[in-house]
Amino acid sequence: MQVWIYGAHLFHTAPKNVSKQDLQDWNKFVEPVAKDNGSQMNTNVSDNGKVITQFIINSNEANAIQNRIEHMIGGLDTPEDNIHRRKVMYWYQTKFDPNSDTGNKAIIDDLSKTGLKVIFENNAVKEEMLHVDPKFGKPWQELAYIVDVEVQTVRGIPKMYKVLKYYPEHTFDPDA
Template identity: 70%
Template sequence: MTKQDLQEWNKFVEPVAKDHGSQMNINVSSGGTVINNFTINSTEANAIQNEIGRKIEQLDEPEDHIHRRKVMYWYQAKFDPDSETGNRAIIDDLSKKSMKVIFENNTVKEAMLHPSEKFKSSGTSWHMS
């Protein structure tokens, strides 16, 4: 399935997902004989939309799991170069929740936690703890 297919299915079940008392009945028949009968209630439609959302995220995620050119902002930073915990960031394009930041090496970590003077705002003091 393509991303567009999934988005269309998402729209297809959306009216049922939004109306808690509704249901969708789908009948598949050949001639006058019913081959399959599907009934989808609001709870099932919500579950379908959740699964579609996960599948769309998987399609959007690069195969190597390396994301480039995404805006990241710090949620929590630990300035200990030896610490493996405490460094978390939010990248809205990937998730609304904070994620663990894994640095390629300590040089990158140092550069991200202590940016160059040219990136510091004049007259404003920024502190992270």
């Protein structure tokens, strides 16, 4: 894990590869100091006796670190940039035109029960979705697709999906 605490200063955002468990571990690490008013934690990182980095955290700073960590954990519980991975999507309506961005609506029950406008990361994704394997024996608009989407909102209400990735191997007939 990268060290992202320097003194009592936490960066405004955790590194991209930090997990919720990492944050909870850091929270436990500073907890004894945060609970004991007037205490202090001294941590030295050295190499062959030469101090490379030194962390000194007092109880007030430990409390501030814990508050920031809790805020970051809350941020991890919501999808980053409203990106949702591997969601089931089915068409509400669409044009059979890979160059059109109008008239395309889909439903992803996990995110919204109504049909929302759909745009695509690129036309290749849309083209692939509109030409599925004939093994299903159904038209493409009657199938369910597994996609990664970015949800665009207006005043916190989902209004549009941007399909980022399509998983053709997971396409299925929802009635089967």
